[in-house]
Amino acid sequence: MSENPTGNPTGNTTGNTSDITVVHVMRHGEVANPEGVLYGRLPGYHLSELGRRMADRVAEHLSARDVTHVVASPLERAQETATPIAKAHGLDLATDGRLIEADNVFQGKTFGVGDGALKKPGNWKYLVNPFKPSWGEPYVDQVVRMTAALDAAKDAARGHEAVLVSHQLPIWIVRSYVERRRLWHDPRKRQCTLASLTSFTYRGDKIVSVGYTEPARDLVPAHLLAGAKPVKGKDKAFGA
Secondary structure (H helix, E strand, O other): EOOOOOOOOOOOOOOOHHHHHEEEHHHHOOEEEOOOOOOOOOOOEEEOOOHHHHHHHHHHHHOOOOOOEEEOOOOHHHHHHHHHHHHHHHHHHHHHHHHHHOEEEEEEOOOOOOOOHHHHHHHHEEEEEEOOOOEEEHHHHHHHHHHHHHHHHHHOOOOEEEEEEHHHHHHHHHHHHHHOOOOOOOOOOOOOOOEEEEEEEHHHHOEEEEEEEEEOOHOOOOOOOOOOOOOOOOOOOOOO
């Protein structure tokens, strides 16, 4: 499956355009997290000022698109990211619990390079199976709920475009599944930076292409970009 940053299907584009639906899945903007914890599904974590700028940037980027449906994870950071997008299109913001962050036993703890939860032997039991993974929600379960959320959005916006705001790991896992890659991976190499758009183009009910864009890339701190080298004390919540 080819990658197309425009989110449009590749190959022959002739035919009935009403059969084409694009579902953009956006990662939320930067979160205010002074303690540097892995916040996971914990309530009370909101966008930082920079995160709000990221959300506004993506809303502007999508303002000319044919967006008819906007949905967000129930967590505050996703709701706040989606709000300006829905407002720009005069839409009500819907909530879908299937877009929520992956469950993780380390939530509420620091989880960085050379410090945090991994230094405690009592936590090592959670690391025995990286393929499932043993420390949180199974990858297969994330695929099931995320594909269901995508299909629901596709049906709601059929012939138009939808925006779903979710979280890095579930987005990367569903993209990996669609592109037929293995689900276990190095978290530092996920191509799903803050406020990015992973766009699934459907022809009818079938996904025919996947695109990826970073409308707010210039606002993202360098150490949080995909492939960046870990920096002690700065990347503790990279999976959020």
